[in-house]
Amino acid sequence: MKRHLLTIGGGFAGIALTAAVLVTGASIIEGRQSTETRDFSLETPDMADVPDLGGGGMNAAEAGTDETVPINPAPGIAEPQAVRDIAPETFALPRDVTAQPLERIEPRTPLSQPVARPEPVPSVLRHPIALSAGLIQFGDRMLQLDGIEPEKPDRICGEPGKTWACGVVAKTAFRNFLRARALLCIVPKNGWQGTLTATCSINDTDPAAWLAENGWANVPAGSPLAGKAASARQSRLGFFGDDPRDVSTTPPPPDDMQLPGDADTGIDMPDQAL
Numbered sequence: 001m002k003r004h005l006l007t008i009g010g011g012f013a014g015i016a017l018t019a020a021v022l023v024t025g026a027s028i029i030e031g032r033q034s035t036e037t038r039d040f041s042l043e044t045p046d047m048a049d050v051p052d053l054g055g056g057g058m059n060a061a062e063a064g065t066d067e068t069v070p071i072n073p074a075p076g077i078a079e080p081q082a083v084r085d086i087a088p089e090t091f092a093l094p095r096d097v098t099a100q101p102l103e104r105i106e107p108r109t110p111l112s113q114p115v116a117r118p119e120p121v122p123s124v125l126r127h128p129i130a131l132s133a134g135l136i137q138f139g140d141r142m143l144q145l146d147g148i149e150p151e152k153p154d155r156i157c158g159e160p161g162k163t164w165a166c167g168v169v170a171k172t173a174f175r176n177f178l179r180a181r182a183l184l185c186i187v188p189k190n191g192w193q194g195t196l197t198a199t200c201s202i203n204d205t206d207p208a209a210w211l212a213e214n215g216w217a218n219v220p221a222g223s224p225l226a227g228k229a230a231s232a233r234q235s236r237l238g239f240f241g242d243d244p245r246d247v248s249t250t251p252p253p254p255d256d257m258q259l260p261g262d263a264d265t266g267i268d269m270p271d272q273a274l
Contacts, residue, residue: 118188125200126182133170133216134208135195136183142195143185145208147225148217157239164243170216177210178202215240 129137133151136143144150155167185200200207211217212228215238219229233240 118190120186120198121189122184123187124182125185125187127180128178128183130171130175130178132167133174133211136178136200141192143187143200144195144197145211146197146199147208147223148211148219151217155239158243164246166239166243169244170211170238173214173216174207174211177207183207214238 125138125143127138131137131142132153134145134148135150136145151167151170153167153171154165155170156163157166158164181202183200183202185198187196187198208217209225209228212219212225213232215229215232215235217225217229218239219225223229232238236242
């Protein structure tokens, strides 16, 4: 019994001792905070006590004006930088270069001599093949007649409901005009590759002019063949007219047409019944 009482009494004594230690520590901490913290007041200086910065000073009356005063950035904040142009043509250049005005300088000397263009010379071209009205093939090379626009062989002309393959007809007409004859053309001296635009003639006849005056070519603005093409358009020839293969437009013979043996001789034939 006595042992139990001692145990209970020791527990209460420990609790009391712990509470005393906590209260004592709290009072010590509060005392230190009160001694370290001091009350102070912010004093605002008088404007008359502000030293002169070289601009004549500022009195109290001028301090109340609305004049804008530049504000220095706070410590630790960098001053704003000038905006740099990021255009592709100037982004890679230094800033001191882009800020200066441009100056035109003389062009540098070429590193090599320019390649001279081949000299055009008259040349006889044989075995022509008309690919379209104005486009001629010579083996693996092609030549477009100068002064007219290229035409497609699959061009369609006419009004809706009455169209015709004018590109094919124009190619056939041009092929019949050539008739495998040789052409005299102004071409580069050493030949050419691909398609070349040149001036040609066949027995002193310009094939481009022949196409224009027969309505089988369109000419660009400023071409010397513009007058021939305009006349063909006005006369409704070639592309500007009807299908030349259409025979339905042939006028029928008149009703009073006489046969060769029915001509009036002025002699009355005798009546066979008499």
